Structures are given as C-alpha cells and as structure tokens.
Amino acid sequence: MQSVAAALARLGELAASPAVSRLASTFRAAGHELALVGGPVRDAFLDRGTNDLDFATDATPDQILAIVTPISEAHWDIGRQFGTIGAKVAGETVEITTYRSDSYDGETRKPEVVFGDSLEDDLGRRDFTVNALALRLPEMTLADPSGGIEDLLARRLRTPSAPEVSFGDDPLRMMRAARFTSQLGFEVDDGVREAMTALAERIRRISAERVRDELSKLLKTDAPRAGIELLVDSGLATIVLPEVPALRLEVDEHHSHKDVYRHSLTVLDQAIDYEGSRGRLDSPDLIVRLAALLHDIGKPATRRLEPGGSVSFYHHDLVGAKLAKKRLRELRYDNDTIAAVSRLIELHLRFFGYTEGAWTASAVRRYVRDAGDQLERLHILTRADVTTRNRRKADRLGFAYDDLEQRIAALAEEEEIAAVRPDLDGERIMAILGIRPGREVGEAYRFLLEQRLDDGPLGEEEATKRLRAWWANRVG
Known part of the structure; x- marks a missing residue:
C-alpha cells in the first residue's frame, strides 16, 4: 500500500x-x-x-x-x-x-x-x-x-451503500467480493459477509455465463483459495459449485481420512506453484486450476466405511470426471475446457500404480497416449495431489514421478512418443488385406496401435506380418 x-x-x-x-x-x-x-x-x-x-x-x-x-x-x-x-x-x-x-x-x-x-x-x-x-x-x-x-488502508471490502441494497441490486457483486478477496488480499467487512450469507440464493437470478466468468476470474488470481473459502462459507458455492462444499465430509468416530475439502484447496495451491515454476504453460492456466479444485469431487458419492476403520473411495476418479463434466456444462464452459478438465480428473490416479512396481515401456506409452495433449497438465495435477505431511512418503512419490517423466522424455526422444501411430496407415491396411473402407479397417488400425504401444516401432515388414496373422485368426 x-x-x-x-x-x-x-x-x-x-x-x-x-x-x-x-x-x-x-x-x-x-x-x-x-x-x-x-x-x-x-x-x-x-x-x-x-x-x-x-x-x-x-x-x-x-x-x-x-x-x-x-x-x-x-x-x-x-x-x-x-x-x-x-x-x-x-x-x-x-x-x-x-x-x-x-x-x-x-x-x-x-x-x-x-x-x-x-x-x-x-x-x-x-x-x-x-x-x-x-x-x-x-x-x-x-x-x-x-x-x-480508508478501506484501502484497512485492506477491507465494503459497499458504498448498505450491502443488502447493493447485492440486491446486483447479486453478482457477491461473487466479485470473493474474487477481490483473492485478487487484492483484502478481508470482507462483517456486514458484507453477513449480507452474502443472507442473500446467497439471489445468485440464481444471474445467468450461468456471468457466474462462470466471475468464477474463472477468481480462479485465475494469484491466490484463489481465500475467495473460494468465502464462497463456501457464505453458501454461494452451494448454489454455483455445490460439489466443492460437498467435499467437507463428516468424519466418523471409528473411521478416519484426510479432510478432502482442505486437501483440494492445498492441491490447488500447489498446482499454481507448479504451473509457475515449470514454465511450460501460460499462467494462469484455468484448466489446471479447475482440475485441481475438482479432482476429488467424486469422493462423497464413493465413500465407503470399511471394517477396521479404513475408508475407501473406489472409482472416485471416474465418478468425479462425470460430475465435473456435468457441472462445467451447466456453467456454460466451452467444450474444450470441459473435455480437458474431465480427462485430467479421470486420469489423476493413474500414476499411483507406478509406485507399486516398475512400469513397462508399454505402460509408459499408454500413459502418454491417454493423456494426449493434456500431459503437461497431468504432470502438474499429479505432483500437486501429493499433500502428505510424511516427508519420506512425499519424497518417494516425488522421486517416482521424476523417474516417470525421465522415462517419458527418453521414450519420446527414441520414438516420438507424443505422436504414436501404427506402423501402417489405413491405406496400407486396406491394400495388404484387400478390403474396402469400413469398420474392419478401424479394428485393424487399433490392433496395430496396441502392438506399437506394447513393443515400440515395428517397421513395415514386421507390422505387415502381424497384421496378416491377426487377420487370418479373425476370419479363420
């Protein structure tokens, strides 16, 4: 100041x-x-x-x-x-x-x-x-x-008129209060906070597009956590992004698990740090931030209290991807953003199988193929998802991911892995098998792609040999 x-x-x-x-x-x-x-x-x-x-x-x-x-x-x-x-x-x-x-x-x-x-x-x-x-x-x-x-000096957000009047005139101002909390690092006045809570339902009068734009502006601030917490505490998030407050799961006295809501906010914080430090994406990156905030929203629906005091969240990645897709559609995000965020959520657990045993080159290729053009964002999300306070465990996961990225880079250099294609294209498949365009060409293409992923580049002669054998078994 x-x-x-x-x-x-x-x-x-x-x-x-x-x-x-x-x-x-x-x-x-x-x-x-x-x-x-x-x-x-x-x-x-x-x-x-x-x-x-x-x-x-x-x-x-x-x-x-x-x-x-x-x-x-x-x-x-x-x-x-x-x-x-x-x-x-x-x-x-x-x-x-x-x-x-x-x-x-x-x-x-x-x-x-x-x-x-x-x-x-x-x-x-x-x-x-x-x-x-x-x-x-x-x-x-x-x-x-x-x-x-005076309010600037006090780092305080206050409305010129009574907040009930101001927010009643334009309910979107309540979301702007959350955004400015993060953007400016200010605290909302007590009266503003009370009015946001009392009038939260009025945000329903605002179009989904305008709510989306304000949410995006909040997420793209340097430190969006405070604004998100204000949306949740005031009840606004229950209306515009209900999957986030739903992460505040009740803890059973006989079962324990980490606070999913706080974990998600920490993942968001860490994703922003990685986003800036790696320097491979334009920052701020809205897709990374949406994926980080929403990556665990499938947990409430999949939580199971297991014997012995453990808690499981089987398939929360798949459920979360579907929930994210539905919510982002309702907020009128564009199709590319929706597809990218839901794909990242779907894949965010994939890496943890890497720590259970060394992946084959085939598994690494599939990881890259499945991530597609979201690979760098998946790197960030996966690293940010490590929030354990156990330093030994955190280091082990970090070293494992370092190793995976090194293997991806080595394979990419050897095989141009980012653009993996079968050794034979559709035209050659049709010529070799003597078939016309149709479903069978697609099946043959997918077979050769799997062979490529499993064994790396085959060359035209070996690929032709395997294609003929596959075709003979298929039609035999």
Whole structure:
C-alpha cells in the first residue's frame, strides 16, 4: 500500500500520459467533465500495474462520440445503450461512460439505464468503496465520497451503500467480493459477509455465463483459495459449485481420512506453484486450476466405511470426471475446457500404480497416449495431489514421478512418443488385406496401435506380418 502522496504522484504520471492528457484537454475544451475512475485509481494506491483506462463524464454517449472521434485512431459504440463508448487514443484503449444513476427492479440483474449528472452519484452506485474512487481531470483532484481510501488502508471490502441494497441490486457483486478477496488480499467487512450469507440464493437470478466468468476470474488470481473459502462459507458455492462444499465430509468416530475439502484447496495451491515454476504453460492456466479444485469431487458419492476403520473411495476418479463434466456444462464452459478438465480428473490416479512396481515401456506409452495433449497438465495435477505431511512418503512419490517423466522424455526422444501411430496407415491396411473402407479397417488400425504401444516401432515388414496373422485368426 502506497502513501496518498505517492499514489497521487503515480496518478500524476498517468494523467500526463499522451492518451489521458489528450482526453482531459479535449473534454474540457468541449465544456464537459472527465474523471479517471475505478481500478486505475485504486491500483495506484496499491502499487499495482494498470491495465484498463476507464473514464466517467457528464457528456452523453452522442457527445462522447463527437468529442473522441477527431482525436482517436478508432472508436466503437457497442456499449452505447449503457452509456459506454470505446476508443483508441494515442495507442491506448479507453472506455468512457456517461454518469449513471441506474435503478433495479429487484428481480433481475438488468437495470433501467438512467444517465446522471453527478460524479458522486455515479460512484455511489459502484460495487465496493475501493472501486468508488475517481480522479477529476485535468484538475487532479481525488473524489472519494464513500471512504474508499480508508478501506484501502484497512485492506477491507465494503459497499458504498448498505450491502443488502447493493447485492440486491446486483447479486453478482457477491461473487466479485470473493474474487477481490483473492485478487487484492483484502478481508470482507462483517456486514458484507453477513449480507452474502443472507442473500446467497439471489445468485440464481444471474445467468450461468456471468457466474462462470466471475468464477474463472477468481480462479485465475494469484491466490484463489481465500475467495473460494468465502464462497463456501457464505453458501454461494452451494448454489454455483455445490460439489466443492460437498467435499467437507463428516468424519466418523471409528473411521478416519484426510479432510478432502482442505486437501483440494492445498492441491490447488500447489498446482499454481507448479504451473509457475515449470514454465511450460501460460499462467494462469484455468484448466489446471479447475482440475485441481475438482479432482476429488467424486469422493462423497464413493465413500465407503470399511471394517477396521479404513475408508475407501473406489472409482472416485471416474465418478468425479462425470460430475465435473456435468457441472462445467451447466456453467456454460466451452467444450474444450470441459473435455480437458474431465480427462485430467479421470486420469489423476493413474500414476499411483507406478509406485507399486516398475512400469513397462508399454505402460509408459499408454500413459502418454491417454493423456494426449493434456500431459503437461497431468504432470502438474499429479505432483500437486501429493499433500502428505510424511516427508519420506512425499519424497518417494516425488522421486517416482521424476523417474516417470525421465522415462517419458527418453521414450519420446527414441520414438516420438507424443505422436504414436501404427506402423501402417489405413491405406496400407486396406491394400495388404484387400478390403474396402469400413469398420474392419478401424479394428485393424487399433490392433496395430496396441502392438506399437506394447513393443515400440515395428517397421513395415514386421507390422505387415502381424497384421496378416491377426487377420487370418479373425476370419479363420
């Protein structure tokens, strides 16, 4: 957290940049107010980088267009009905919005868009006080009508109006509270926490797409755990992602097992660490994080209390993959993300058979084949899934996985394992067997693929020999 003087100095540098200074002088010349609002002002106090340049003005959308068109390289009015005009000025993308004083019907998120004439009123309708800050331009005076600076200093999330009113107007703000908890490292005010719990059911009014986007933003923060815990503790997760709070399994007095909920959060933490340290994926990686959080969601449905005090979760990997696929579909994630996350969950236990005995080269090839283009993510998830406090066991598992990765690399170098194909393609299969395209070609192809996985590259002559023998036995 920077001092007010340091933050104002940083804002002064931003105001002197070509895009901001050009906008400020042009709006003043046109007789209109302009203020830099929200995130850029907040982040100046937090000493964080500024990505977005958002402005508010008393000018109407038509007036904004007339002002920015002569000074912009491009402009667009896709948000015009909400008062927002976008433009590219001096190489910077900016958004300029007419002051708003919206009203809500209490049943949907769609407000009746009402333009206002006061910056203070516009700031009063924003989600949190730390986002209800503005810098008037070109005067360089700070507007803070709801005590946002004080809340920044206290690292506290509070709403400008009563939280019941704010969340009643827009229930998605409750999920934003969880996201900002993780993104900014702040604590929610007691009143905000109580209102989130009391109004959690209202999140059902928000579209699945908007809930998905906010959940994704939370997961892609540097430390999403705190936000997820807030969603669970408030009851919001029970509605939007019920499989996660369901991980808080009751412990039977005669049976014991690790806390699956806490374990899953730790796996998420560790997956994020591996994601950054290995440097082979773009970070943040949403697929890794979803898979880490959801990898054990099949456990509640498969838990069995065994004689002697043990607990089993047979096939929780397969059950969890199906549950994840269903939940992510309901949240409207894209098909590629759904397929990748469910596949990782399905495969996340596969490695543990490696520690029970040395795998053959065939088993290593199958591991790579089954992981496909998710192999690096599977490496991360499998390593992150080791949360034991037993250092000897953790080291043994870590060394075993090091060995597996080394064997994969060696096989890849020898055989181009990542692109394993049979030694004969479909055209050669049909020519050798004298058959036409159809089901039999596919069966022959799969037979040769299994031979390839078992024994490595065969060469055309040996593959042809085995194919003819297989075909003779099949039709004999």
